[in-house]
Amino acid sequence: MKLLYSAGAFGLCAFLVACNSGPPLQGCRIPTPYFNPQSGLCQSQPIDNGTGGTGGTGGTGGTGGSGGNVGACINMDDSDTYDALTYGGESGSDAASAIASDCVFGTFDDGFDPMLGCGGEAGAVLGCAPNCPDATINALGDCVVGCMQGIIADITDTMLTEDCGACYGESVACSAANCAAFCSNPNAPGCITCRCDNNCTPGFDECSGLPPSGDCD
DSSP states (O other), rough: OOOOOOOGHHHHHHTTOOOOOSSSOOTTOSSSSSEEEETTTSSSSOOTTTTOOOSTTTTTHHHHHHHTTTTOSSHHHHHHHHHHHETTTTHHHHHHHHHHHHHHOOOTOOOOOGGGGOHHHHHHHHHHHHHHOOOHHHHHHHHHHHHHHHHHHHHHHHOOOOHHHHHHHHHHHHHHHTTTTTOOOTSSSHHHHHHHHHHHHHHHHHHHHHOSSSOOO
């Protein structure tokens, strides 16, 4: 299982000419541009995130964890979606992780519109890290889930189940909450340790049930 490097995507902003700051379409298309991670459908009105988010990020503002899901991605439906998924030279769950990472700023390997990304939400996290409110953190996680699911649907004509998709959002939210202020290189030992120490990587492994990366051993 390839490690979900979403936390390290924040470091990309410093090296890009500009990060996308427009309103994300969250993986859906006009005239229904907003993805609802609870229903798994696109809708015409923005999602009301309230204070706790809607995408199952589990109020991850600080600790990560599995958000109540355990083994959410090891089922026939998700296996079929992974089997059909290729992206950026990766396949299966590695491709899903790569898509989730690219959704943070809309820097896609395979030509998807940058407006599908979550630059606005990511920028908000960068502006308040490491003391962001839960609503800001969860908004990024929810957006990444919607973006990821929309791209997966474009590639495979299906999506990951809601519970499985939520594992990716929880991982993004956990990494953003705990590591965005400290990580510029996702492969740096300190960044890997940050995700491990804050239960972001183990939380994703538990939530998804996918083979662990081994980075926290």
